[in-house]
Amino acid sequence: MRARAASRGARVPGTIVMKVAGELDGVPVEDTFAEAFGMRATRLVITGETRAWARHAAVAATGFATSVIACGCEAGIERELSVRETPDGRPGISILIFAMSSKDLQKHLERRTGQCVLTCPTTAAFNGVPNEVAHEWLQLGGALRYFGDGWQISKxxxxxxxxxxxxxxxxxxxxxxxxxxxxxxxxxxLILAADGASARSAAERAVAAMRKVRNVILPFPGGVVRSGSKVGSKYKTLIASTNDAYCPTLVGLTRSALPEGAGAVLEIVIDGLDAGSIAKAMDVGIRAACRGGTGAGVVGITAGNYGGKLGPHHFHLKELFA
Amino acid sequence: MSALKFVLRHTPPSAVDVSGLRPALLAGKSRKEITKLPLTGWNEIHRVGDLFSIRGDDAQRVVVDGADERLLRIGAGMEGGELTVVGTAGDYLGESMRSGTIVVRGDVGTFVGAGMRGGRIDVSGNAGAFAGSGRAGTLQGMAGGAIVVRGNAGDRAGDRMRRGLLLIEGNAGDYCASRMLAGTAVVLGRVGIDAGYLMRRGTLILGRSPAELLPTFNHNGWHDLLAIRLLLESLTVYGKRFQSFARSRPSLSRWLGDLGCDGKGEILIAPGRP
Incomplete structure (x- = not known):
C-alpha cells in the first residue's frame, strides 16, 4: 500500500526514480557524482622495532581524525610497509593526514606526532612524501626537537x-x-541496502578492496560512515547535520531519497593525495560492494554532492562504465 | 669528447696556485685560451702552457697528471664537474669547494677540503694534517660534502668541522676532531692522542679503541642507536671497508664530551683491539 499524500514535501520509498548510469551485478548505480574538496596532506612513515609498536603509534596518531568538521584533521593508515620499504629497515606503517590549510596541517602533524609517536616505545618518524612532489615543507622534528630541552642532537x-x-x-x-x-x-x-546487515557486509567488502589502493585513506571507523551529513542545520550553531534524505527512520517525514526496498545506507568517504587514486579507490570499492548483486541485499549505489557548487573535484559514477 | 688532461711538464720552481684548473673556469675556452691562463706562483706568474701540456677537450672532466706537492689548491672553489689528480697533490686541495668530485690517485698535503661546503673528495693515499678543517685563520672547518681518505690522515683531522663527512679508512693523527662544531668523522684505524679535544657537538666514530681518552669525556654506556644505524648505513656507499664496518652492526661504546666546553659531542668506539 502506498501513502496517499505526503505532507510538507515528504516522499516515501518507491516514489523516487533514480537516474541510472548503469548496473553492476544487477545493482543500479545512480548517474550522479561525488563532490570533493581540495585539502592539504602529508604522509608520515612510522617505524618500530616490531610491527606491533609501529602499529600502536600509527593507530594512536590517526585516532579521532574522522572529519575536519570537529576533529581538525582527517587521518588514517594508508598501508603497512615491509622492512625493505622503510628508511631504517624496520617494520613500518604509513599514515596520511589531511587538513583544510597548511597551518592546520602543521598544527595537527606536530601534535599527533608529538603525543602519539614520540611517546611510543622504539618508534621513529620519517617523511613519506618524495621531494619531487612536495609542494611545501612542514616542520616535523624541527618542531618536536624542543622536547629535548637542549639535549637534542641534529644529524x-x-x-x-x-x-x-x-x-x-x-x-x-x-x-x-x-x-x-x-x-x-x-x-x-553510498551503499543503499535492504537492511543493516546487508549494508555492513557490502561496506566491509568495499573497504577491504579499497585498503589495497595506495595514496588514499578511509578516515572513518572501519572505513565506514553511518551518519552521512548535509550542509547546515535548523540549529544556527551547527554547520552540518544528519542527511535526513537517507535516514530510513525519517521516511514519510522528510524528502527521502531512498529508493524502494532500501532500509539502510552506509557511506564510504575517501581522502586521497590525487584524484586518480580516489577514482581508483571508488571504482574498486563500488565493484566490491555490488558483488553478489541484489541477492546480497544491495539495492543501489549513489554518491553525495552539493550540486557541484562547493567542491572543485567531481567523481562521476558513470565513469565506472566508461 | 675526451677528458681535458693537464700533464705536468716539469716540477715548478716553487709552489703554484692551480685553482684555475677547475671545470667551471675552463668551460667554453679554447685550447689556446687555456694555454695562456695565468697561474700564480711565488712572486711570479706562470702560464698554464708553461707548466702543462694539454690534451683532450671536455672541461667537465679535468685530469691533472703527474701532480707534484708544489701544486697548491687543486680544485679549490670547485662548483661542479669531475677532477682527477694523478700523483701527489699539494696543500689545500678542494679548499672551499661547493660541488663536484675530486679523485686523487696518490697522497695530498695539508688542509685537504678545508672549508668545503659540498661535493666529494676521494683520496686513495694519505692526507696531511688538518684534513676537513677550516682554512688557516677561519673559525669553521668543512661545512658540507664528504672527504674520504683511503690511507692515513695527519694530526687535527676534522678540526673545527661544522658539517659533512670525514671518512678515514686508515689511522688518524693526534687531536682528531679537535674543536669539532658538528658533523661526522669516522676513523676505522687508530687515532693519536686527545681525540675530540674541545669538541662541542658532532660525532666521532672510531673503529678501534684509542689508547686513552681525554678525562673530559664521560662514558655513556653501550648503545645500538637508531640514528647511528642510519648513519652507518649511509656510509656503505663509500667503499667496502665502510660497508663491512656498517654491516657488522657493532654495539658502540659511547662517550660524551668534551666537558671542557659544550660537551654535546659523542665519540662512539667499536669493540675490539686497541
Missing amino acids: LIGGKRYWRIPVMDGEFVCEEKAGLVKGIGGGNF
Missing part, C-alpha cells in the same frame, strides 16, 4: 636532517621536515 644523514631527541628508552629519531602535497578530501559513495 645530517644522506642529505636529510634528522633530530635525535633523548627519551627514556634511548632516542626518538625524527626527520626534520615532512612534505606537504595538495590532496583531495571528500570522495564518497
Whole structure:
C-alpha cells in the first residue's frame, strides 16, 4: 500500500526514480557524482622495532581524525610497509593526514606526532612524501626537537636532517621536515541496502578492496560512515547535520531519497593525495560492494554532492562504465 | 669528447696556485685560451702552457697528471664537474669547494677540503694534517660534502668541522676532531692522542679503541642507536671497508664530551683491539 499524500514535501520509498548510469551485478548505480574538496596532506612513515609498536603509534596518531568538521584533521593508515620499504629497515606503517590549510596541517602533524609517536616505545618518524612532489615543507622534528630541552642532537644523514631527541628508552629519531602535497578530501559513495546487515557486509567488502589502493585513506571507523551529513542545520550553531534524505527512520517525514526496498545506507568517504587514486579507490570499492548483486541485499549505489557548487573535484559514477 | 688532461711538464720552481684548473673556469675556452691562463706562483706568474701540456677537450672532466706537492689548491672553489689528480697533490686541495668530485690517485698535503661546503673528495693515499678543517685563520672547518681518505690522515683531522663527512679508512693523527662544531668523522684505524679535544657537538666514530681518552669525556654506556644505524648505513656507499664496518652492526661504546666546553659531542668506539 502506498501513502496517499505526503505532507510538507515528504516522499516515501518507491516514489523516487533514480537516474541510472548503469548496473553492476544487477545493482543500479545512480548517474550522479561525488563532490570533493581540495585539502592539504602529508604522509608520515612510522617505524618500530616490531610491527606491533609501529602499529600502536600509527593507530594512536590517526585516532579521532574522522572529519575536519570537529576533529581538525582527517587521518588514517594508508598501508603497512615491509622492512625493505622503510628508511631504517624496520617494520613500518604509513599514515596520511589531511587538513583544510597548511597551518592546520602543521598544527595537527606536530601534535599527533608529538603525543602519539614520540611517546611510543622504539618508534621513529620519517617523511613519506618524495621531494619531487612536495609542494611545501612542514616542520616535523624541527618542531618536536624542543622536547629535548637542549639535549637534542641534529644529524645530517644522506642529505636529510634528522633530530635525535633523548627519551627514556634511548632516542626518538625524527626527520626534520615532512612534505606537504595538495590532496583531495571528500570522495564518497553510498551503499543503499535492504537492511543493516546487508549494508555492513557490502561496506566491509568495499573497504577491504579499497585498503589495497595506495595514496588514499578511509578516515572513518572501519572505513565506514553511518551518519552521512548535509550542509547546515535548523540549529544556527551547527554547520552540518544528519542527511535526513537517507535516514530510513525519517521516511514519510522528510524528502527521502531512498529508493524502494532500501532500509539502510552506509557511506564510504575517501581522502586521497590525487584524484586518480580516489577514482581508483571508488571504482574498486563500488565493484566490491555490488558483488553478489541484489541477492546480497544491495539495492543501489549513489554518491553525495552539493550540486557541484562547493567542491572543485567531481567523481562521476558513470565513469565506472566508461 | 675526451677528458681535458693537464700533464705536468716539469716540477715548478716553487709552489703554484692551480685553482684555475677547475671545470667551471675552463668551460667554453679554447685550447689556446687555456694555454695562456695565468697561474700564480711565488712572486711570479706562470702560464698554464708553461707548466702543462694539454690534451683532450671536455672541461667537465679535468685530469691533472703527474701532480707534484708544489701544486697548491687543486680544485679549490670547485662548483661542479669531475677532477682527477694523478700523483701527489699539494696543500689545500678542494679548499672551499661547493660541488663536484675530486679523485686523487696518490697522497695530498695539508688542509685537504678545508672549508668545503659540498661535493666529494676521494683520496686513495694519505692526507696531511688538518684534513676537513677550516682554512688557516677561519673559525669553521668543512661545512658540507664528504672527504674520504683511503690511507692515513695527519694530526687535527676534522678540526673545527661544522658539517659533512670525514671518512678515514686508515689511522688518524693526534687531536682528531679537535674543536669539532658538528658533523661526522669516522676513523676505522687508530687515532693519536686527545681525540675530540674541545669538541662541542658532532660525532666521532672510531673503529678501534684509542689508547686513552681525554678525562673530559664521560662514558655513556653501550648503545645500538637508531640514528647511528642510519648513519652507518649511509656510509656503505663509500667503499667496502665502510660497508663491512656498517654491516657488522657493532654495539658502540659511547662517550660524551668534551666537558671542557659544550660537551654535546659523542665519540662512539667499536669493540675490539686497541
